[in-house]
Amino acid sequence: NCKFHRSIEHPTTSRVLAAMFANERHFAHHPALPAVAQFGDEGAANHTRFCRDYGEPGVEFFVYGRSAFDSRYPAPQKYPARQTLEASQAVARLHGLSDDGVVYAQQNPAVIDQGVFHNDVIAVGNAEVLFHHQDAFLDSDAVLGQLQAKLASKGGHFQAIAVPRAAVTVEDAVRSYLFNSQLLSRNDGSMLLVVPEECRNNERVWAYLGQLTAQGGPVKEVKVFDLKQSMQNGGGPACLRLRVALQESELAAVNPGVIMSAPLYATLLQWVDKHYRDRLVEADLADPQLLLECRTALDELTQILQLGSVYPFQRQP
Incomplete structure (x- = not known):
């Protein structure tokens, strides 16, 4: 609540943590x-x-x-x-x-x-x-x-x-x-x-x-x-x-998809090369294509890490 970026991050972060530490025998996740x-x-x-x-x-x-x-x-x-x-x-x-x-x-x-x-x-x-x-x-x-x-x-x-x-x-x-x-x-x-x-x-x-x-x-x-x-x-x-x-x-008991390994590291490098722009200017922030690129990249990332639908755009009907 002291900083805006903090105030909006916890719902998604909570879903990510719940997907990583899903086994209730071993883990408990408390709401913000x-x-x-x-x-x-x-x-x-x-x-x-x-x-x-x-x-x-x-x-x-x-x-x-x-x-x-x-x-x-x-x-x-x-x-x-x-x-x-x-x-x-x-x-x-x-x-x-x-x-x-x-x-x-x-x-x-x-x-x-x-x-x-x-x-x-x-x-x-x-x-x-x-x-x-x-x-x-x-x-x-x-x-x-x-x-x-x-x-x-x-x-x-x-x-x-x-x-x-x-x-x-x-x-x-x-x-x-x-x-x-x-x-x-x-x-x-x-x-x-x-x-x-x-x-x-x-x-x-x-x-x-x-x-x-x-x-x-x-x-x-x-x-x-x-x-x-x-x-x-x-x-x-x-x-x-x-x-x-x-x-x-x-x-x-941790979600195996988030455990770093040599194959996962190689996959993540490929993901970065595929999705990251090599430059970004202020005008790009008004381009709807940037939003689509970001969502496409995040959707692919959650599949790589076996996290399921954790971002709001993935959960919309």
Whole structure:
């Protein structure tokens, strides 16, 4: 509800997810929250799950920017806070989460006003590790203490890596998208941080990352990728961060048409070559033929992925 493109995407996205994870023995899909400002919800961009192992009980970490109903919570003055406490609580409640496995934290309003519109622009977590900026949260000590205590009750050992503002400013973090990264577990138990090229181009950020991998903590390696097109559209590696951890029986219950394989990859390349225009100008947006091309391409794609009729034009009588 805070952004128009968000408000219109969830019906189709819901049908896609339902077609991918259709086996009700293993999967449940919840409808979107009411589309009102009080339940502003930006999903995985403001949520992290900490655990000792992906298949074990863990702690769900919800970060919000404001409270819809309680004026005692401070709010940003320049930019909107797109995630509410009430939305986070509603998601936890609808998912049947227990209080001993949930931590709520308010994002620092001052960093929102510096362009940190989502928590994933100022923090990233994986397994037992939270990599975050010193100024990411209000009352950081209390937040980190709750995460440590609740993860310990699940048998885990919480580790927080706070990036000091003296080394990397909030402006540096926003410009480089240092925290809009992927934090991945390696087979040896250490972690790999996947960052965009902009991190290497920022002198202070790159110097800090060199120190990070040398200091003997959980992050042992940094990989850099050129994601210029994605970055210019407002997204870095974090846009691929939403992960669904599956056991073998659960993976077997996923729609096989969406599982990447060499043959599927080759088919998708052919689909792109067939349907993508090599140029698009403003006048094309008024051409009905473009609409027909898009619908033809999407109809063929849903058949390739065995999704059925998920787009509105496919469902019209």
